[in-house]
Structures are given as structure tokens and as C-alpha cells.
Amino acid sequence: MNHDAVTVDCSWKIENVDAVRTKILWKEQLSELSEETSIENCFSMSQSNPDSGPCTLKIVLKNNRKFAALQILSEVPMIEVHGQYEEYLMTVRGELLEEVEGTSLYECRIDLKKMQSEIILKFCKLKEATTVWVYGISTVTKTVEATPSMRSLSGQSAGANHLLSSLMQGFNQDGKNVDSIEMIIDKKIKEMEERMMARIEERLGRLEKRMEEGNAKMISMLLDLKTSNK
Structure with a gap:
């Protein structure tokens, strides 16, 4: 994957957000990410101020490519996934792989029913955390036709x-x-x-109906999260 064909944006602070593009593993299919990732693939996201909202990571593909699946290793037990029009797609609960000295490692696998050129990952259930570590991201992408076939x-x-x-x-x-x-x-x-x-x-x-349903579910999720943090 050409790194110029990918853009990354985060609602929290990443020291070098452009470097995240080089940390993503581009795969033909999802595999054992925990065995493939390394220290070079890790990065942290820090809350810049208390009003910055939930931590979200936005990845956009260009050059007629779309996401088919993603895999994330992180400290986060749950990830909410939104698509290219910011519509709600799904919520994925991570599998706990390891827990050492209060630090947990979760694996979230995301299989998209419809391919997306843009993915927004919203990291949920962070409690009072102001810094979140991602230990690895792998993606499966496909090329889509830009013009009608012959x-x-x-x-x-x-x-x-x-x-x-x-x-x-x-x-x-x-x-x-x-x-x-x-x-x-x-x-x-x-x-x-x-x-x-x-x-x-x-x-x-x-x-429009799907977006309204997604927004209602997102608001409910945020209210639940706010209630659990009290």
C-alpha cells in the first residue's frame, strides 16, 4: 500500500499522526496480529483536554481502495465502528489476550458487511484513561472499479x-x-x-434512516458510558 494513498486523523493527540500510516499492516486476510506486531507498530493517543470528547481514529483510503476488514490490538475492550458517511456500522467487543500488572491487551476483529473507503474507530469504555495505547493495526483492503465494466x-x-x-x-x-x-x-x-x-x-x-438509528444508538452508548463513569 502506498502511504500517500492513506490519511489518518485522530480526535486525541498523536505525536506524529502521519507516522501511523506506516504502522498499519496491509494484509490479504486477517491472521494472528499478536504474533506479527512489534514495538515499531505501537503508538499512543493522549487526551489534549477534558472536553475533547471520546478518542476516535479516522483512516481514509484513496485510489479506489476500500476496507473489507480490520484488526486492532489495544488496551480498549470495545470499539465502535463508523463508515464513510459517519454512519454507525457496529460495535465490536475485544477478546482479552493478556493482562499484566494492570495493563490489558484486547484484540478486536472487524468484518465489514459492506466495504468502506473511510473508517472511524471510536474507542469505548476507557473509564478515566487519558492515554490509550494501540499495539497494532492490520487491514484487508480491496480495489474497486472507478468506472463501469466493459x-x-x-x-x-x-x-x-x-x-x-x-x-x-x-x-x-x-x-x-x-x-x-x-x-x-x-x-x-x-x-x-x-x-x-x-x-x-x-x-x-x-x-437517512440508517444514520438516525446510528445516532440514536451512539447517544445511548455515550449516556451509558457517562453513567458508568460516575
């Missing part, structure tokens, strides 16, 4: 040719002039645009 273009072309052939056959039979042809084609195009806009509005409606 098969798709070929199918669209064939459909368009069929439509025009049918129209022209009807025009020849009825003896209609060029003006009538243009009017009918304009009407067909308008109908196609209206159907497309209706589909887009329907998808936006579903996305």
Missing part, C-alpha cells in the same frame, strides 16, 4: 441500440417526421431521468 457498457449500448431500432421501425411504419422522432426520444429520456431520480431519493431516504 460488460456493463456493452449491455447499455445494446439496450440503447435496441430502443432506437424499435423507435425507428415504428417511425418508418407510421411515416412520422424527424420532429416527431425528437419529441418521442426526449420523452423517453425524461422518463428515464424521472425513474433514476426516484431511485436516488429512495436510497437517500434509507441512508
Whole structure:
């Protein structure tokens, strides 16, 4: 993975946030991260002020690549995952691998149902911690097509040719002039645009509903966290 194709941002302070890009392990599939990580892959996130909110780590991919899965080793027992539109995706409970002198090591595996070009990791149940250590991150990414495939273009072309052939056959039979042809084609195009806009509005409606449900769950999680810290 080209490091220039990745951006990292954190709501808490990282001494060199750009260096986090070089600490991520890019994998074909998730494996035993605890056996692959090293001191070079570790980094800490420190709360800059009490009002900075929960610790979140945002990783964005470019160049037509998307996340399929992630694996995190850290002190955090639970990670809330959000996608490229900041919508809530899931909450993952980590598996406790080791606990030594009050320091715990948890492994969180995140298998995404839908690939995302942007992932936000929200570290939960930190109690009174003002510094969080991440001991390793590995990710599985896939390349996605930026343009329609040749098969798709070929199918669209064939459909368009069929439509025009049918129209022209009807025009020849009825003896209609060029003006009538243009009017009918304009009407067909308008109908196609209206159907497309209706589909887009329907998808936006579903996305808005998912975001509202995710926000409600996030607020509930924060309230629970606040209550448990009292």
C-alpha cells in the first residue's frame, strides 16, 4: 500500500499522526496480529483536554481502495465502528489476550458487511484513561472499479441500440417526421431521468434512516458510558 494513498486523523493527540500510516499492516486476510506486531507498530493517543470528547481514529483510503476488514490490538475492550458517511456500522467487543500488572491487551476483529473507503474507530469504555495505547493495526483492503465494466457498457449500448431500432421501425411504419422522432426520444429520456431520480431519493431516504438509528444508538452508548463513569 502506498502511504500517500492513506490519511489518518485522530480526535486525541498523536505525536506524529502521519507516522501511523506506516504502522498499519496491509494484509490479504486477517491472521494472528499478536504474533506479527512489534514495538515499531505501537503508538499512543493522549487526551489534549477534558472536553475533547471520546478518542476516535479516522483512516481514509484513496485510489479506489476500500476496507473489507480490520484488526486492532489495544488496551480498549470495545470499539465502535463508523463508515464513510459517519454512519454507525457496529460495535465490536475485544477478546482479552493478556493482562499484566494492570495493563490489558484486547484484540478486536472487524468484518465489514459492506466495504468502506473511510473508517472511524471510536474507542469505548476507557473509564478515566487519558492515554490509550494501540499495539497494532492490520487491514484487508480491496480495489474497486472507478468506472463501469466493459460488460456493463456493452449491455447499455445494446439496450440503447435496441430502443432506437424499435423507435425507428415504428417511425418508418407510421411515416412520422424527424420532429416527431425528437419529441418521442426526449420523452423517453425524461422518463428515464424521472425513474433514476426516484431511485436516488429512495436510497437517500434509507441512508437517512440508517444514520438516525446510528445516532440514536451512539447517544445511548455515550449516556451509558457517562453513567458508568460516575
